[in-house]
Amino acid sequence: MNLFNIFKEKTLKTVKMLKVTILRFNENRDILISNGLAYKTIFAIIPVLAIILAISSIFPSFALYREKIIEIVLKYVLPTYVDDINEFVDSFLSKINVLSVVGIIATLYISLDLFISLDNAINKIWSISSRRTFLQKFLIYWALLTVTPIILGGYFYYSGIVRSFVIPLTSIINTDEIYYSFFILLLLEAFIFFLFFAIPNTKVHIGKALVVSALVSLSWIVLRLIFTYYSKFFIQTWTIYGSIVALIFFMLWISFNWTTLIFGAEFLNVWQNKLYIENIKFKRNFIFDVAYILLILSDFYKDFMYVGNGISIELLSSKYNSNKDDISLIFDILETERIVISDDDGMKRFFLRKDVSHLKLSDIENIVIKRLLNVHYMTTKEFSVISSRLEKYYFTRKEDINIEEIIAN
Numbered sequence: 162m163n164l165f166n167i168f169k170e171k172t173l174k175t176v177k178m179l180k181v182t183i184l185r186f187n188e189n190r191d192i193l194i195s196n197g198l199a200y201k202t203i204f205a206i207i208p209v210l211a212i213i214l215a216i217s218s219i220f221p222s223f224a225l226y227r228e229k230i231i232e233i234v235l236k237y238v239l240p241t242y243v244d245d246i247n248e249f250v251d252s253f254l255s256k257i258n259v260l261s262v263v264g265i266i267a268t269l270y271i272s273l274d275l276f277i278s279l280d281n282a283i284n285k286i287w288s289i290s291s292r293r294t295f296l297q298k299f300l301i302y303w304a305l306l307t308v309t310p311i312i313l314g315g316y317f318y319y320s321g322i323v324r325s326f327v328i329p330l331t332s333i334i335n336t337d338e339i340y341y342s343f344f345i346l347l348l349l350e351a352f353i354f355f356l357f358f359a360i361p362n363t364k365v366h367i368g369k370a371l372v373v374s375a376l377v378s379l380s381w382i383v384l385r386l387i388f389t390y391y392s393k394f395f396i397q398t399w400t401i402y403g404s405i406v407a408l409i410f411f412m413l414w415i416s417f418n419w420t421t422l423i424f425g426a427e428f429l430n431v432w433q434n435k436l437y438i439e440n441i442k443f444k445r446n447f448i449f450d451v452a453y454i455l456l457i458l459s460d461f462y463k464d465f466m467y468v469g470n471g472i473s474i475e476l477l478s479s480k481y482n483s484n485k486d487d488i489s490l491i492f493d494i495l496e497t498e499r500i501v502i503s504d505d506d507g508m509k510r511f512f513l514r515k516d517v518s519h520l521k522l523s524d525i526e527n528i529v530i531k532r533l534l535n536v537h538y539m540t541t542k543e544f545s546v547i548s549s550r551l552e553k554y555y556f557t558r559k560e561d562i563n564i565e566e567i568i569a570n
Contacts, residue, residue: 182428185286195420197278198423205272277298283426289363293362357370373425373429388413448551451525451526451529451551453544454495456544456547458495458564459543459568461501462518471504473509492511499514500513500517500520522554522564522567
């Protein structure tokens with residue numbers, strides 16, 4: 162296969178994955194989740210900044226970077242009207258020191274509520290039913306708040322060193338803007354990677370999480386440029402809102418950011434989920450073929466454990482009102498894979514070679530991948546039960562399992 166065909170195959174696969182992601186984004190009403198997170202961000206941004214600055218103040222050397230931390234956060238959080246929002250933020254932060262106990266508790270609650278909402282949203286995308294305890298969520302959130310000022314402090318410290326090397330180039334290109342964009346990209350990717358990798362209560366592929374977080378970070382940078390351009394050159398259309406136009410732009414920008422991040426989480430879930438990958442790779446419905454084989458194996462398993470008379474093609478065809486050729490095809494495949502064996506007395510009955518309860522689901526998946534089946538649809542209750550178990554498993558998949566967990570009654 163030449164490079165062009167490889168590129169074409171990868172591109173088509175990515176396009177199909179994007180289509181599935183868009184469908185899931187709409188089905189899960191993720192736009193409402195994004196808007197909800199944006200709404201909570203409006204209230205939480207000041208408390209979060211206050212906590213970050215409070216943690217930073219523990220380290221005397223970081224006090225020098227207080228204004229820079231606020232500036233870099235606001236410059237990205239709102240590309241335009243930075244001065245207006247900066248005054249607004251300063252007026253609030255100046256009152257943090259005189260908060261009562263109730264005010265401090267409220268500040269912590271508002272900031273923690275945003276993280277818990279994000280935790281619930283991302284785990285909902287991954288269809289994870291098992292939830293972390295409140296203490297576990299709090300520890301993850303606190304780790305994020307603790308690491309953030311350290312990263313920012315390190316960024317400002319080492320930025321001076323790096324900047325000294327690029328000063329000679331300032332006469333040729335705008336190194337400040339390139340330098341700023343590059344480090345912002347790194348900070349964004351670290352932040353988004355933490356959200357994608359640490360928050361889901363399941364095993365996330367580290368490489369795929371890095372790739373998706375990089376793509377989301379780049380998307381944020383591009384969106385920032387577009388949004389800044391629009392707000393500068395089309396501001397006349399917003400003059401009817403008067404002085405609150407800065408707040409409106411702030412809300413829109415935060416909503417765009419959350420929408421991009423939630424879409425990235427959906428894409429990562431689709432990319433990692435084997436059910437989606439195989440459905441994208443093949444035209445046939447992957448889960449249907451796997452369920453069909455598992456249904457037949459469940460009958461073999463029951464015969465192996467309790468009866469021992471063997472199973473014929475006619476028996477299963479009659480039991481499930483299914484096409485004989487389809488059943489015969491499955492039997493031939495299972496015999497080729499040395500999972501079943503036929504008798505020699507002319508009755509044409511098939512028996513399991515061994516207990517298949519410890520057979521891995523991945524083994525069945527590999528059979529389907531090697532031999533795409535062309536079987537007809539089945540509507541029996543038993544098939545529906547196995548299909549629903551498979552779907553539930555694929556949506557919450559952490560590792561390979563024994564087929565007994567799916568075919569057992």
